Amino acid sequence: MERLERGIKDLLKRDLGAEQVEVSGRRALAGGYSRETFAFDAHVAYPGGREETLELILRRDPPAAASILPTDRGIEHRLLSRLAKATDFPLPESVALDATGEFVERPALIIRKLPGKSDLTALFGGADADQLEAVATDLCEQLAKLHQIPIATADPEGELRDPMAKQLDTTSWRGYVRSQIAYMKRMYATTSFDAMPVFYDAYCSLENSLPPEVPLTFVHGDFQPSNFLYADGKISGIIDFELSHIGDPREDLAAIYHVQSLQGYDLMGAVKADGGFLQHYSKLSGIPVTQADVNFFRLFWLSGIQIPPIEAIKRRLEGAHDEFMHIYIIQPIIAGMNPFAAQLGYPQLSGVS
Numbered sequence: 001m002e003r004l005e006r007g008i009k010d011l012l013k014r015d016l017g018a019e020q021v022e023v024s025g026r027r028a029l030a031g032g033y034s035r036e037t038f039a040f041d042a043h044v045a046y047p048g049g050r051e052e053t054l055e056l057i058l059r060r061d062p063p064a065a066a067s068i069l070p071t072d073r074g075i076e077h078r079l080l081s082r083l084a085k086a087t088d089f090p091l092p093e094s095v096a097l098d099a100t101g102e103f104v105e106r107p108a109l110i111i112r113k114l115p116g117k118s119d120l121t122a123l124f125g126g127a128d129a130d131q132l133e134a135v136a137t138d139l140c141e142q143l144a145k146l147h148q149i150p151i152a153t154a155d156p157e158g159e160l161r162d163p164m165a166k167q168l169d170t171t172s173w174r175g176y177v178r179s180q181i182a183y184m185k186r187m188y189a190t191t192s193f194d195a196m197p198v199f200y201d202a203y204c205s206l207e208n209s210l211p212p213e214v215p216l217t218f219v220h221g222d223f224q225p226s227n228f229l230y231a232d233g234k235i236s237g238i239i240d241f242e243l244s245h246i247g248d249p250r251e252d253l254a255a256i257y258h259v260q261s262l263q264g265y266d267l268m269g270a271v272k273a274d275g276g277f278l279q280h281y282s283k284l285s286g287i288p289v290t291q292a293d294v295n296f297f298r299l300f301w302l303s304g305i306q307i308p309p310i311e312a313i314k315r316r317l318e319g320a321h322d323e324f325m326h327i328y329i330i331q332p333i334i335a336g337m338n339p340f341a342a343q344l345g346y347p348q349l350s351g352v353s
Helices: 002-016 073-086 129-147 173-191 197-207 250-263 277-285 291-317 330-343
Strands: 020-028 036-045 051-060 094-098 108-112 217-219 228-231 234-238 245-247
Touching (some): 002 020, 002 036, 002 108, 073 108, 129 217, 129 228, 129 234, 129 250, 129 277, 173 197, 197 291, 197 330, 250 291, 250 330, 291 330
Antiparallel strands (some): 020 036, 036 051, 051 108, 094 108
16 A cells, blocks of 8 residues: 555646645545545645645546446546536546556546535434435535536537447437437347346337437436535535436436435435425426436436446456455345336335335
């Protein structure tokens, strides 16, 4: 780990233009499973005598064989840097990029740590229960604000049109949705290491039940409860933009809905303004959204996001690496089958939702 600390220091010296950097309090963070994440403090001394202490987070790619999501730290760094300069959206500024692993062994970026916490148990019956409605309402409003960021601002070079090389067509809404579904069906041949017909059935069902078209927007891509922070009844930060892309904004609504359903916390139901979360969002964003739309995009979002993890699980079972995490993430994949089956009208097991 001494090598990692030296690399962090040298990277920050280069990208911050610092004369000296001292790192302290480095610790691994639990949470997201796609990147190795470390929090630390950096005391930075600049030419001319100015000094400051920064609370920072390193997000580093795992070893290639153990990779779960094939996302690009350079794209993430440039996106966060652009949005930090062009908007007042509560996101972490990226202050340094190791695009090749020259400094910290594998590609990584360093971002500013945001204030706040993400513990939903405190909102639901815990110490922060009195903040629940305010936090949920602000989350809804921040999401509407996110989807109003112009595509030209978020993605001037077109990096987010197809960031994971799925052969997507973002020239139109219909082209985008159909090309995503085509990707799902194409990848089924490489991910169906065990019989999973419910997934393929879902892909075919999506193709035959398209919702009304809306304009494509900048999309967070993983807008779920573990990726926001709150403090004093407000959203203090939205994090983890590695899956951001140009797509249908209802994907982000579906992500919240799906994950809260698995966790048992009705965050969306806490919004009372304009009659509820979807109505409030629709009013603020100008994008009409119904529960039927959310149901469609729950399958659409989940189908797309789970393919790379299933590929990683397959590599683990075939002996390509021995990472335990890939055994662990089988659990949410299996849990995801239940909403697929329910929406497709399959008979449900007693006590399963």
